[in-house]
Amino acid sequence: MRRLLYDARVALESPSRTPRMAVVVGRLLGIAFLLCFGTGLYSHFIQHPADGMFFPNQPYWIYQLNQGIHVTTGIVCIPLILAKLWTVYPNLFGYPAIKDKLAILERGSIAIFIGASIVQLVIGLLNTYQSLVAPFYFLQVHYGLSFVIIGSLAIHIAVKLPIISRYWRKPADGHDGELEAYESLPVTEPAPTAFQGITGRVMSYIDGAPTAPSKVSRRGFLGALGATSAAAVVLTVGQTFEPLAATNAFGPREKGTGPQGVPINRTSKQAKVTDSAMDPNWALAVRNGDQEVSVSRADLAAMQQYDVQLPIACVEGWSQMASWRGVRLSELMAAVGITAANSVRIQSLEEKGAYRETTMDANFVQDPTTLVALQLNGEDLDLEHGYPARIIAPGRPGVLQTKWLATLEVI
Amino acid sequence: MQSSSIVGARAVLIIGGILLMLVGAYQLVTTQRIDQLFGLALWMLGAIVLHDGILSPIVLFANVLLKRSGRRMPWSVLVVIQIAVVVGSVLTLIVVPEIAGQLRGPANPTILTGDYGLRLAVMWGVLLVIAAIISAVLVRRGKRPADELVKPAAV
Numbered sequence: 104m105r106r107l108l109y110d111a112r113v114a115l116e117s118p119s120r121t122p123r124m125a126v127v128v129g130r131l132l133g134i135a136f137l138l139c140f141g142t143g144l145y146s147h148f149i150q151h152p153a154d155g156m157f158f159p160n161q162p163y164w165i166y167q168l169n170q171g172i173h174v175t176t177g178i179v180c181i182p183l184i185l186a187k188l189w190t191v192y193p194n195l196f197g198y199p200a201i202k203d204k205l206a207i208l209e210r211g212s213i214a215i216f217i218g219a220s221i222v223q224l225v226i227g228l229l230n231t232y233q234s235l236v237a238p239f240y241f242l243q244v245h246y247g248l249s250f251v252i253i254g255s256l257a258i259h260i261a262v263k264l265p266i267i268s269r270y271w272r273k274p275a276d277g278h279d280g281e282l283e284a285y286e287s288l289p290v291t292e293p294a295p296t297a298f299q300g301i302t303g304r305v306m307s308y309i310d311g312a313p314t315a316p317s318k319v320s321r322r323g324f325l326g327a328l329g330a331t332s333a334a335a336v337v338l339t340v341g342q343t344f345e346p347l348a349a350t351n352a353f354g355p356r357e358k359g360t361g362p363q364g365v366p367i368n369r370t371s372k373q374a375k376v377t378d379s380a381m382d383p384n385w386a387l388a389v390r391n392g393d394q395e396v397s398v399s400r401a402d403l404a405a406m407q408q409y410d411v412q413l414p415i416a417c418v419e420g421w422s423q424m425a426s427w428r429g430v431r432l433s434e435l436m437a438a439v440g441i442t443a444a445n446s447v448r449i450q451s452l453e454e455k456g457a458y459r460e461t462t463m464d465a466n467f468v469q470d471p472t473t474l475v476a477l478q479l480n481g482e483d484l485d486l487e488h489g490y491p492a493r494i495i496a497p498g499r500p501g502v503l504q505t506k507w508l509a510t511l512e513v514i
Numbered sequence: 515m516q517s518s519s520i521v522g523a524r525a526v527l528i529i530g531g532i533l534l535m536l537v538g539a540y541q542l543v544t545t546q547r548i549d550q551l552f553g554l555a556l557w558m559l560g561a562i563v564l565h566d567g568i569l570s571p572i573v574l575f576a577n578v579l580l581k582r583s584g585r586r587m588p589w590s591v592l593v594v595i596q597i598a599v600v601v602g603s604v605l606t607l608i609v610v611p612e613i614a615g616q617l618r619g620p621a622n623p624t625i626l627t628g629d630y631g632l633r634l635a636v637m638w639g640v641l642l643v644i645a646a647i648i649s650a651v652l653v654r655r656g657k658r659p660a661d662e663l664v665k666p667a668a669v
Contacts, residue, residue, distance in 0.1 A: 115574065182604050192570055212531075218558030222563060228608065231623050234615030238553025243545035250538030257531030261524040268520070309574075312581040315589055323593035327600040333603050335608065338637075352633045353609050355626050366624035373621075 107302070108196040114191040114309045123270040123279035125190045125235035130327065132183045132311045135176050135257065136220075140253050142173035147246055149500060150429035152462075160470045161511040163497030169418035170500065171343040177227050178339055181427035184220055186324070200295025209262045210217060223248045231419045232355035279321075335348055342421040356421035359513035362485040365423045368501055371486045374453040376507045385491050387475070389511040398435070399493045403477060406430045411472040417501040427495045429476035433469050436513060443469055449494055452507040461503045462514070465495050475508065590658045591649045598645040602638050609634050 132197075146169060149158050159165060201207055226245060229235035237244075260267065272280070313325070341351025341358070348358045356366050371377050386397040408428055416422040436447060447468050453459040467473055473496040477484060483492040489506025497502065542551060580599070584592045612630050620626045 124546075170617065178608065181608060185604065188565060188570075189573070191567075196567060198533075214562060215545055215558070217565070218562045221561035222554070222557050225561070229611060229615070232612060232615050233621040234611065234618065237557070239546050239550040244542065244554060245549075247538045247541035247545065250534045250541065252538075254531040254534030254536075254538060257527045257534065260530065261527035262522055264520050264527075294552075308582075309578050312578040313585055315581075315593070319589045319593055326593070327597040330597055330602045331604045334605060338605070352628065352637065353612065353630065354628075355612060356624065357617075357627050360627050361624035367622055370622050 105198050108198045110302075110306055112194075112195040114306060115196070116314075118279075118315065118320035120193055120315070121279035122266050123273065124321065125187065126188055126267055127325075128187045129267070130283065132180065132187050133260075134372055135183055136252065136256060138383050139173055139180065140175045140249050141244070142169045142176070143249055145169050146173060146500060149472065150418075150503065152464075156259075157466075158464065158498070160467045160473075160496070160498050163390040163413055164416075165344060165498045166500050167414050167422045168414055168418050171422065172338070172341075172419060174227075175336055175340050175357070177224060178335050179332050180220075180224055181228070182328060182335060184224065185400070186328045188217070189324075205262065210260065212255045212262070216252065216259055217247050219252045219255065223252060231421075233419075253389040262491045269351065277301065277319075296498065322454050344496050345424065347450070356417075356419070358423060363425075363480045363482060365425050365479065365488060366417075367459075367487045368417055368419070368420060369456070371456055372509070374451070374456060374507065376452045377486070379452040380486060380507045387433060387492060388509055388510040389439050389512075390442065390510060391436075394439050396438055398438075400477070403430050403435075403475065403492060407434065408477075409471075409474060411474060411495070413472060413495050413497055415495075415501045415504060418500075427474055427476040427479050428476040428478035428481075429495070431471060432473045432475055432496075432511075433471070435475055436511065439513060441468070441513050446512050447507070448510075448512040449505045450510040450512075451505050452509045458502045458505070461505055463494075463496065463503075467499065470497055472497050475511075536594050571619045588652065594645050594648045594652065598641045605637060606634060609647065 139426065145205070146166075148156055149166065152158070156178075162449050163512065174382055201210065223245065226237060226241055230241050230245070235241055273279075337347060337350050339350045339354040341347040342356045343445055344353030345358070351357060371380060386399045387397055387403070389396050409431055410426060410428050412424060412426055414422045414424045432447070433441070436445075441447070445468065446465055447463045449458045449461050449463060463473075473494070475490055475492050476489075476495045478483065479488050484493060489508070492508045493506045494504050542554070546554065576599070577596070580596060581592065584595065589597075607628050612626055613634075616626045616630065
């Protein structure tokens with residue numbers, strides 16, 4: 104067994120599999136994970152705010168940027184984590200498998216870290232196009248796993264701290280730690296001689312392959328990582344980043360698609376509002392305590408109309424700029440005596456669904472670009488975009504841009 | 515780094531890490547049923563097995579195969595081919611689930627709108643062309659003695 108593990112490690116030896124390279128790639132992956140974690144928390148808390156939290160309403164693109172970074176960085180994490188695992192793969196065959204107590208903590212935390220990270224990236228990617236079929240709830244698991252991952256990452260860094268600090272900079276002698284990686288190999292280990300059996304044939308086949316000079320191997324490795332990451336970004340980021348819309352070959356969403364040139368997330372059919380939204384007697388209930396006014400679509404259209412340019416920025420990472428026309432939310436709410444400090448509870452005609460009701464903080468309510476929109480890109484709102492009226496506000500995720508409005512209530 | 519500061523930093527990282535993991539674990543056990551937690555554990559285990567047991571050996575043997583069949587090429591050309599294969603393979607890994615999602619039928623017509631199979635084929639074609647051009651340039655320049663040929667390995 105010991106011999107087999109030794110052979111496996113020898114076969115896997117490569118000039119790119121050094122502690123220095125593990126530190127270089129690990130740093131990048133660590134930054135990427137923290138970016139995903141930070142942007143993920145922003146997105147989580149803007150949807151489920153804790154008491155006293157404040158979210159800026161401007162710049163209007165703040166959520167678009169946040170979520171673009173979250174999803175694009177998540178995609179880049181795929182080549183990064185594959186590269187990181189590649190550099191340390193021989194460690195899997197270390198002998199003895201468990202050296203001491205610290206090693207138990209190390210192996211255990213690494214197993215959780217790797218398992219959770221891969222699952223996190225896979226379910227995140229699949230969820231960007233709503234294709235995830237998993238035996239658990241995506242949202243809560245994606246959120247919960249993020250803490251598990253960052254926690255186990257901290258433990259992993261703690262365990263590897265001496266190696267990380269040693270190889271943080273390129274050692275002056277240019278020695279990347281090729282030998283240290285295998286320092287646990289006993290010197291007295293029998294030299295590989297004639298191989299026998301199937302294992303032997305496989306091993307000699309592998310040994311028959313030439314080994315690249317160190318420099319070439321390292322450059323090739325970093326080149327592959329860089330090229331893959333760059334390609335992954337350039338070929339997907341156009342789903343949110345307009346200047347690269349033309350190179351968006353693999354993003355699950357494309358700019359300008361869907362009714363009125365804007366993609367949709369939740370359809371009227373899924374929301375079960377096809378009847379209620381088309382009801383000719385529809386009226387928006389605007390409430391403040393006991394005071395309530397009922398506003399028809401004609402009433403809304405008779406008020407002062409404003410034009411704004413704002414994006415729909417989805418939690419799934421795509422975004423679409425659009426022209427909206429409608430009534431200022433602050434002016435509409437003034438009819439029931441709203442003050443500058445009040446928030447507004449927004450309800451949709453939708454009867455079920457996590458986002459049928461949302462709360463909008465005062466700074467968003469008072470923003471002059473926050474509208475109860477009646478028109479999109481020069482036409483009356485399509486049913487799929489929230490006819491008869493919807494909310495459009497700066498800096499908020501698409502799921503909070505409530506469609507098929509039913510009531511607005513001062514709180 | 516001083517060993518005492520390493521000890522201090524380690525303590526902070528380990529305590530902080532354990533606390534964060536507890537927050538995550540609490541979030542998971544309070545929102546998922548037992549069978550869902552079991553499902554998640556199975557997925558995590560499956561992810562490790564899939565990577566360590568299947569993906570990595572495939573990569574290892576693909577690499578060996580490439581090196582053995584390219585033993586008469588200059589290293590620089592071999593590396594260009596390796597990079598092209600890695601870029602293509604990882605992107606294929608990312609795009610194939612999109613094609614599968616498309617076949618199953620997207621949740622609405624504005625999701626997965628592209629012809630991803632065709633685009634994937636075009637991407638491989640482009641990679642091939644780029645790799646060929648760079649290789650040709652390298653081979654031309656590589657007539658210099660500095661660019662050593664891959665030596666057949668002694669078995």
